[in-house]
Amino acid sequence: MTETIGKVFGDITVSADGYSAGLDQTEERPFGADGGDGTGSKLHAWMFDHADENRAEIDLILDAGAFIMGRNMFGPVRGEWDRPWNGWWGEDPPFHAPAFVLTHHARDPEQMKGGTTYHFVTDGIEAALAEARAAAGARDVAILGGATTLNQYLAAGLVDELRLHIAPFTLGAGTRVLAGVPPLQLEQVSSRAATAITHLTYRVR
Amino acid sequence: MTETIGKVFGDITVSADGYSAGLDQTEERPFGADGGDGTGSKLHAWMFDHADENRAEIDLILDAGAFIMGRNMFGPVRGEWDRPWNGWWGEDPPFHAPAFVLTHHARDPEQMKGGTTYHFVTDGIEAALAEARAAAGARDVAILGGATTLNQYLAAGLVDELRLHIAPFTLGAGTRVLAGVPPLQLEQVSSRAATAITHLTYRVR
Numbered sequence A, B: 001m002t003e004t005i006g007k008v009f010g011d012i013t014v015s016a017d018g019y020s021a022g023l024d025q026t027e028e029r030p031f032g033a034d035g036g037d038g039t040g041s042k043l044h045a046w047m048f049d050h051a052d053e054n055r056a057e058i059d060l061i062l063d064a065g066a067f068i069m070g071r072n073m074f075g076p077v078r079g080e081w082d083r084p085w086n087g088w089w090g091e092d093p094p095f096h097a098p099a100f101v102l103t104h105h106a107r108d109p110e111q112m113k114g115g116t117t118y119h120f121v122t123d124g125i126e127a128a129l130a131e132a133r134a135a136a137g138a139r140d141v142a143i144l145g146g147a148t149t150l151n152q153y154l155a156a157g158l159v160d161e162l163r164l165h166i167a168p169f170t171l172g173a174g175t176r177v178l179a180g181v182p183p184l185q186l187e188q189v190s191s192r193a194a195t196a197i198t199h200l201t202y203r204v205r
């Protein structure tokens, strides 16, 4: 009997110098000094302004059976969960699957509409991955970021595939994908150009 | 009367995390801890092992009318020029044009075969560029690296076009292209995948 198990992929949009967010994140500017309005809209123009052209890349993210993200990607609340916050994605988030939020601050799960439930994991990256794998079954697990979260998984050798969407500007500072991660062997699985974006997919060996 | 003047382009091969050379450069390992044998052969596999497939990208570099490089790219001699050294490229270098080497240590020009003359420029990046432009005439000026040199030109706003060749591995440390360079607006002019490499060309705006 062969068991099919999904892969673990990281998927993140970076500036040409490798940053996935700028310095000085605030609630009004969750991406900080991101070269635009602070909401990441410039980094993510490929997703929002050119969605049709990039449908395949977007679908590949949302096809995952479970999601992992860091607490700073989830929202602007820091420290204790001292006020209501259920993510940036509204009542019916696009995940339609369990999403595991890494944090040091315990919190009960939040069940949203459409199949998304946010689970708050306080016992580290391996625990979050084990829960995500169990939830995803044969489907993939998506690590969505930010860089602080993805880099930990990369450094621990827990990522099978790394997808970078390289946007045409530089930030000069911020949280950098792959920063502090020991050398990795990669295999370029695909590389596709679209309007003002390059999609690179690597198998991590 | 319109005057045609060439553009200034930077052209450099980087790891997926943006490094153009590793730590600990030595004469035996001029690229230092570069994930391979220290000669940059792994970064530059696209040039040497897959030259036919990448002929267009290679020719675009060599079409320049003048070249600029840093002293560490030119060779392993540091401090005073206390022993003979005429570059890594033998008696008949592939440049076939003047090549300006930035250094703090004055030295007379070296005329090589085939049209390459090495000029050693001790009065900074703008002086080197002025000399290179004068030598190139209507042709382009190529800034070849290393990162220390290219980043200075990028930071000074003197680069019209940035060509990155992204190799499928990470280094984790070394000299990083775009490190310390203030934010840049780029236009993705072309993006092409070949075997185990992605060629990205940006116009710097």
Ligand SMILES: NC(=O)c1ccc[n+]([C@@H]2O[C@H](COP(=O)([O-])OP(=O)(O)OC[C@H]3O[C@@H](n4cnc5c(N)ncnc54)[C@H](OP(=O)(O)O)[C@@H]3O)[C@@H](O)[C@H]2O)c1
Pocket: A011, A012, A013, A014, A019, A020, A021, A022, A025, A030, A031, A032, A040, A043, A069, A070, A071, A072, A073, A074, A078, A079, A102, A103, A104, A105, A121, A122, A123, A124, A125, A144, A145, A146, A147, A148, A149, A150, A152, A175
């Ligand atoms: N460009 C993109 O595609 C992209 C993708 C995702 C996010 N982003 C942006 O990136 C920024 C967030 O990224 P980031 O790197 O700053 O942070 P992040 O990875 O989203 O979150 C980091 C936080 O998560 C918690 N955490 C991470 N690892 C943990 C662990 N092992 N154990 C327990 N808790 C852990 C900690 O929060 P506590 O200690 O406070 O609980 C930590 O401060 C935001 O601006 C976001 O919008 C961009």
Ligand SMILES: NC(=O)c1ccc[n+]([C@@H]2O[C@H](COP(=O)([O-])OP(=O)(O)OC[C@H]3O[C@@H](n4cnc5c(N)ncnc54)[C@H](OP(=O)(O)O)[C@@H]3O)[C@@H](O)[C@H]2O)c1
Pocket: B011, B012, B013, B014, B019, B020, B021, B022, B025, B030, B031, B032, B040, B043, B069, B070, B071, B072, B073, B074, B078, B079, B102, B103, B104, B105, B121, B122, B123, B124, B125, B144, B145, B146, B147, B148, B149, B150, B152, B175
């Ligand atoms: N991946 C690629 O495509 C690629 C391309 C090129 C090079 N490389 C590699 O990158 C490494 C070299 O790069 P690097 O960044 O270490 O050094 P580099 O830019 O080649 O050379 C730096 C040196 O050039 C001189 N210099 C630079 N700017 C100057 C200025 N404004 N005024 C006067 N002198 C100046 C200084 O030498 P002094 O003060 O000693 O005179 C400085 O230490 C080598 O391993 C090389 O093989 C890789």
